[in-house]
Amino acid sequence: DADVTQTPRNRITKTGKRIMLECSQTKGHDRMYWYRQDPGLGLRLIYYSFDVKDINKGEISDGYSVSRQAQAKFSLSLESAIPNQTALYFCATRGLASTDTQYFGPGTRLTVL
Amino acid sequence: GQNIDQPTEMTATEGAIVQINCTYQTSGFNGLFWYQQHAGEAPTFLSYNVLDGLEEKGRFSSFLSRSKGYSYLLLKELQMKDSASYLCAVRVKNRDDKIIFGKGTRLHILP
Numbered sequence A: 001d002a003d004v005t006q007t008p009r010n011r012i013t014k015t016g017k018r019i020m021l022e023c024s025q026t027k028g029h030d031r032m033y034w035y036r037q038d039p040g041l042g043l044r045l046i047y048y049s050f051d052v053k054d055i056n057k058g059e060i061s062d063g064y065s066v067s068r069q070a071q072a073k074f075s076l077s078l079e080s081a082i083p084n085q086t087a088l089y090f091c092a093t094r095g096l097a098s099t100d101t102q103y104f105g106p107g108t109r110l111t112v113l
Numbered sequence B: 001g002q003n004i005d006q007p008t009e010m011t012a013t014e015g016a017i018v019q020i021n022c023t024y025q026t027s028g029f030n031g032l033f034w035y036q037q038h039a040g041e042a043p044t045f046l047s048y049n050v051l052d053g054l055e056e057k058g059r060f061s062s063f064l065s066r067s068k069g070y071s072y073l074l075l076k077e078l079q080m081k082d083s084a085s086y087l088c089a090v091r092v093k094n095r096d097d098k099i100i101f102g103k104g105t106r107l108h109i110l111p
Helices: none
Strands: A004-007 A010-013 A019-025 A031-038 A042-051 A054-057 A065-070 A073-078 A087-094 A102-104 A108-112 B003-005 B009-013 B018-025 B032-037 B044-049 B053-057 B060-065 B070-075 B084-091 B099-101 B105-110
Touching: A004 A087, A010 A019, A019 A031, A019 A087, A019 A108, A031 A073, A042 A065, A042 A073, A073 A087, A102 B044, B003 B084, B009 B018, B018 B032, B018 B084, B018 B105, B032 B060, B032 B070, B044 B053, B044 B060, B044 B070, B070 B084
Parallel strands: A010 A108, B009 B105
Antiparallel strands: A004 A019, A019 A073, A031 A042, A031 A087, A042 A054, A065 A073, A087 A102, A087 A108, B003 B018, B018 B070, B032 B044, B032 B084, B053 B060, B060 B070, B084 B099, B084 B105
16 A cells, blocks of 8 residues: 555535545655646645644745645645646655655646636 | 756667756755656655765766855666656755755657
8 A cells, every 4th residue: 555645636616616625644744735737836735734833834835725634645635626726735744863755646737717 | 055956858869878967055954855757756865975986886977066055967868758857855954954956857759
C-alpha cells in the first residue's frame, strides 16, 4: 500500500461549489503539506502543518482552508471553487531528521468549470 | 527573498550524458534536493546535498557549491524512461524548515 494517499484522484466541479481533498499517510510523520502545481509555475505551497494544533499558511493560501484531523490526516478545502483553482494538487509528508525528504501523494487533478 | 533558477527545457540523446544546472539565492541554506517527476505523477526523491562536492548514486550524480549558490544533476547513460521533469529544491534555514522548489527542468530524450 502507498505511504501517502489522496482522494479523489480526479475531480471536475463547477464554480462556486465547495470541494474537499483528502490526504492520509502511514509514514508516522508529523509534518504535512499541501501544494498546487501549474504548468510553468512549479510547486507552490498552500498550507503546512507540524502537528494537529500547528497549521500555517503557505505562499498561496487565499481561497483555501485546511483541517488536520489527526496526525495521519490533512484535508484541503476550497470553500467556493473558481476556475483559476484548476490545477494538480499534491499532499506531502516529511520526517524530522535533517536529511528527510518530502514524500508526495499521487496527486489530485482538479478542474473547476 | 527566495529564488531558484533552472532551465525550463533540455533535450538529450539516449545513451548520452546531460547536466541540469540549478542556481539559488535563499535567506539561509540547509541543503538541496533533486526530485524527478514524470508527467502527471508525484515528484520522487533523487538526491540530497548539504556539503560541497559530488554525490554519486548509480547513473545519477548531484553536485553542490554553497559559496556559488550552485548545484547540478548529472545523468549518465540516458534512457528513454529518464524523460521527465527534474526539480531542484532548497531547504531553507528558518523556523519552519521549509523546502522551496524551483519550477523544474523538462528533459526530453531522443532515440
